[in-house]
Amino acid sequence: MQPSRHNILTPVEGSQSWLLLNLLSGQADLLDTPTAERFQRGTYDDPEQLAAKGYLVDPAEEAGRLAAAHAAFQAGQQDDEIQLFFVASYACNFGCSYCFQDEYAPQQTHDPDAVIDAFFAYVDDTFAGRRKYVTLFGGEPLLPSARARHVVERMIEQTRARGLDLAVITNGYSLESYVPLLATGNIREVQVTLDGARQVHDQRRALKGGGATFDRVVAGVDAALEAGLTVNLRAVLDKENLSDFGNLAHFAIDRGWTDRPNFKTQVGRNYELHHCQTNNTRLYTRLSLWQDMYRLIEQDPEILAFYRPAYSVARFLFDEGQLPDPLFDSCPATKTEWAFDATGAIYPCTANVGKAGEEIGSFYPTRSLRGDRVADWSGRDVTTIPGCADCAHQLACGGGCGAVSQSWKGAIRAPDCRPVGELLSLGSALYGQRELPREP
Ligand code: SF4
Ligand code: SF4
Incomplete structure (x- = not known):
C-alpha cells in the first residue's frame, strides 16, 4: 500500500487543523497537526482505515478506479446540457476600462435574420437530441436601437418555437426598456455586471465617450427582478475595485435583491487573455484575488449573504457534507460550449469568439467544421494535457482554461493551473466550522 496520488493535504488557514481529501475516493477528513505531519512522513496511525478511505492504495487498483471514473465523467459530458453562445453584433455603448473585445470586432455584413435562421437551423441539425440552451452575447445585445430589438425579438421567437431557454448577457444600461419583451421569452437568466457601488462602477464601466451608468443598470436589475426574470449579477474584480466589493454587497442586500429567489451572483477575475492590458499591475493572480477576498470577508462576513466564493471544492464540501465528483476537465469548449457570431463563424467558446484565427468553422453562408481543431479542443482534459x-x-483543478493555455503557453493542451491547495486552505477556514463526515 502506498499513498494515493490523488491525496491533497493542506493546512487550514489560521488554525491547527489540516484538511486531507481525495477526490477519487470521495473522502475528506480534518486532521490535527501532529497527525498530518506523521501522514506526510509516511507514518500512519490506522493504515487499515486510511486504506478503506482510499488514502492508502494499491496503485494498480487505483489506476482501475481512475479509468472507471474518467469513463463515467466522459459519459456524463455526453448528457450534459450544451450552452450555445450567439453574438449578433460586437457593437457596444460602454467603454469599459478593461474590455478585451476592443481589439477585435469582426464586421458583420450579412442580413441579420438570415444569419439567425441559419444559426438555429445549424443547431437543429448539429445538436439534435442534446439538452441545450442559447445565450445572447455581444458586444451589447440590448442596445437601444430598432435593429438590436428586432434581433432580440427573433431570438425569443426562435428559442420559444423550439422549447429552448434563452439567456442574455448585458451591460444592463437599456435592460429596463427590454424587460417587457424579455418577459415574453423562455428567459433562463439575465447576466448583468456591476463592478462596485456607484462611484467605482461608474469609473470602470462608463459609456463610450463618458457618462455614468450605475443608476440605469440598477433600474434594469430592479425591473427584471420585479418581472420575475432571474438576474445573475456579476462583478469583474481586480485590485482597483475589490475593496469596494463589500459596498456592492451591502447595496444589493439593502435593496432587497439578495432576499429574492431569482437573484444570484458571480465574480469574474479581470485577467490577461489576449493582450496586455494598459495597466496590468492591477490584475490579480488566480490566488491573490481569493486571498484578498478572504480578508475582505473576514472583516465583513455579511458579504457571504451576497456572494459565497467556491474556494476550489471547499464550499461544496462543507455545504453539502460530501465532495463533488472528480473533475477531469474544467474547460467546456466544444464539449458543452460553442460560440457563433453574425459573420457566420463558429468558435470554441466565449473567450475566443470574434478573434481572428480562432474560428473552427462556419454555419453561414456555407457550413464547415475544422475537425482537427475541434478534436484538439474536445480532447483536452487532465488525462491528455501532458x-x-x-x-x-x-x-479538483480539471486542467484550467484552454484559451488561457493557448494564449500564454502556445498550446491548448497545456496546464492552466489552479492553486488548489491554497484555495482549499482558505475555503476550509471560511466554511469549515463544522465536523466533516467521518465514515466512508
Ligand atoms: S477556453 Fe477557457 S473560457 Fe473557453 S470554455 Fe474553456 S475554460 Fe471556458
Ligand atoms: S492545470 Fe496545473 S494544477 Fe491543474 S491539473 Fe494540470 S498541472 Fe495540476
Whole structure:
C-alpha cells in the first residue's frame, strides 16, 4: 500500500487543523497537526482505515478506479446540457476600462435574420437530441436601437418555437426598456455586471465617450427582478475595485435583491487573455484575488449573504457534507460550449469568439467544421494535457482554461493551473466550522 496520488493535504488557514481529501475516493477528513505531519512522513496511525478511505492504495487498483471514473465523467459530458453562445453584433455603448473585445470586432455584413435562421437551423441539425440552451452575447445585445430589438425579438421567437431557454448577457444600461419583451421569452437568466457601488462602477464601466451608468443598470436589475426574470449579477474584480466589493454587497442586500429567489451572483477575475492590458499591475493572480477576498470577508462576513466564493471544492464540501465528483476537465469548449457570431463563424467558446484565427468553422453562408481543431479542443482534459499527468490536484483543478493555455503557453493542451491547495486552505477556514463526515 502506498499513498494515493490523488491525496491533497493542506493546512487550514489560521488554525491547527489540516484538511486531507481525495477526490477519487470521495473522502475528506480534518486532521490535527501532529497527525498530518506523521501522514506526510509516511507514518500512519490506522493504515487499515486510511486504506478503506482510499488514502492508502494499491496503485494498480487505483489506476482501475481512475479509468472507471474518467469513463463515467466522459459519459456524463455526453448528457450534459450544451450552452450555445450567439453574438449578433460586437457593437457596444460602454467603454469599459478593461474590455478585451476592443481589439477585435469582426464586421458583420450579412442580413441579420438570415444569419439567425441559419444559426438555429445549424443547431437543429448539429445538436439534435442534446439538452441545450442559447445565450445572447455581444458586444451589447440590448442596445437601444430598432435593429438590436428586432434581433432580440427573433431570438425569443426562435428559442420559444423550439422549447429552448434563452439567456442574455448585458451591460444592463437599456435592460429596463427590454424587460417587457424579455418577459415574453423562455428567459433562463439575465447576466448583468456591476463592478462596485456607484462611484467605482461608474469609473470602470462608463459609456463610450463618458457618462455614468450605475443608476440605469440598477433600474434594469430592479425591473427584471420585479418581472420575475432571474438576474445573475456579476462583478469583474481586480485590485482597483475589490475593496469596494463589500459596498456592492451591502447595496444589493439593502435593496432587497439578495432576499429574492431569482437573484444570484458571480465574480469574474479581470485577467490577461489576449493582450496586455494598459495597466496590468492591477490584475490579480488566480490566488491573490481569493486571498484578498478572504480578508475582505473576514472583516465583513455579511458579504457571504451576497456572494459565497467556491474556494476550489471547499464550499461544496462543507455545504453539502460530501465532495463533488472528480473533475477531469474544467474547460467546456466544444464539449458543452460553442460560440457563433453574425459573420457566420463558429468558435470554441466565449473567450475566443470574434478573434481572428480562432474560428473552427462556419454555419453561414456555407457550413464547415475544422475537425482537427475541434478534436484538439474536445480532447483536452487532465488525462491528455501532458503537464497534468502527475499532478495530485488534477481532479479538483480539471486542467484550467484552454484559451488561457493557448494564449500564454502556445498550446491548448497545456496546464492552466489552479492553486488548489491554497484555495482549499482558505475555503476550509471560511466554511469549515463544522465536523466533516467521518465514515466512508
Ligand atoms: S477556453 Fe477557457 S473560457 Fe473557453 S470554455 Fe474553456 S475554460 Fe471556458
Ligand atoms: S492545470 Fe496545473 S494544477 Fe491543474 S491539473 Fe494540470 S498541472 Fe495540476
